[in-house]
Amino acid sequence: xxxxxxxxxxxxxxxxxxxxxxxxxxxxxxxxxxxxxxxxxxxxxxxxxxxxxxxxxxxxxxxxxxxxxxxxxxxxxxxxxxxxxxxxxxxxxxxxxxxxxxxxxxxxxxxxxxxxxxxxxxxxxxxxxxxxxx
Ligand code: SF4
Ligand code: SF4
Numbered sequence: 001x002x003x004x005x006x007x008x009x010x011x012x013x014x015x016x017x018x019x020x021x022x023x024x025x026x027x028x029x030x031x032x033x034x035x036x037x038x039x040x041x042x043x044x045x046x047x048x049x050x051x052x053x054x055x056x057x058x059x060x061x062x063x064x065x066x067x068x069x070x071x072x073x074x075x076x077x078x079x080x081x082x083x084x085x086x087x088x089x090x091x092x093x094x095x096x097x098x099x100x101x102x103x104x105x106x107x108x109x110x111x112x113x114x115x116x117x118x119x120x121x122x123x124x125x126x127x128x129x130x131x132x133x134x
Contacts, residue, residue, distance in 0.1 A: 008085035010072050017127045021120065023070040025085045027051045033064040033073060052086045
């Protein structure tokens with residue numbers, strides 16, 4: 001059963017513009033989710049640098065949810081546990097099942113990512129301008 005509200009990728013949809021922008025834990029260079037955790041339940045893997053939750057320690061304070069810069073930490077209110085993408089330990093299932101290959105996994109070209117992010121506002125403005133013309 002699909003439950004998009006619990007997806008560990010956050011998709012921001014601009015319905016009027018027909019644009020969807022995905023967000024997922026990168027992770028950050030400085031991880032505020034780790035810094036704010038009062039019980040050291042949010043941790044960082046020393047090798048991959050990915051952040052992950054130690055559910056045995058987590059007290060569900062939700063500080064990490066509020067601190068996440070991309071809004072990609074969620075509280076599953078059914079199972080009452082924090083959920084976040086941890087890249088499936090380096091072999092993400094989403095990339096394997098994506099039918100169109102829209103999700104791929106590999107080394108990140110940070111300069112290219114920052115360049116693409118910088119272009120988003122201008123891209124949205126251009127779409128909005130084009131849409132308003134007709
Ligand atoms: S919800 Fe859990 S992992 Fe997140 S900050 Fe609180 S104790 Fe740490
Ligand atoms: S969970 Fe959020 S704050 Fe933490 S490293 Fe990932 S993107 Fe950054």
